[in-house]
Amino acid sequence: MEHKGRNKGGRPKKETAEKLSYRIGVKMAAADYFRLLTRAYEAGISPSEYMRECFRNGYVQERLSKEHSDYVRQLCGMANNLNQLAHKANAGGFSEARWDCKVAVARIHELLNKIGI
Incomplete structure (x- = not known):
């Protein structure tokens, strides 16, 4: 009875480098916060993903309208x-x-x- 090699189904587990396990709190002025929300909405992504893209690439590529x-x-x-x-x-x-x-x-x-x- 070997159960270790059995496929349980579902989504494969993410590797350690792919997991989003760290949280950073950022204080912003109201104008900066609303600018972030506007730009994230125009790009068609969440504000968190917008900030991650800015950090990775230095810019965010907008999705097709x-x-x-x-x-x-x-x-x-x-x-x-x-x-x-x-x-x-x-x-x-x-x-x-x-x-x-x-x-x-x-x-x-x-x-x-x-x-x-």
């Missing part, structure tokens, strides 16, 4: 359309897919301008 994530989703769909057009062009000749490719490229260019790339 809903608008930008919609643009990325649209770009993925357009990439799929371009792949279909390339397949169509290879199968039936390039002259048939020429107009469709121009339209797709114009839409992608317009979307990239909206994103700011």
Whole structure:
């Protein structure tokens, strides 16, 4: 009866270096506290995670906004359309897919301008 190698299920235990076991109390003025809350909200993370990111990297990278994530989703769909057009062009000749490719490229260019790339 060996039970030591048995998988009990659940999330694996974190290693010592990954555990958040230390707590630090920080006093802040009201303006600093609300600035922290605002910046954490804009980044889409908790204030604690915001402070950890600042400490690790010196900056915090903001998450994609809903608008930008919609643009990325649209770009993925357009990439799929371009792949279909390339397949169509290879199968039936390039002259048939020429107009469709121009339209797709114009839409992608317009979307990239909206994103700011």
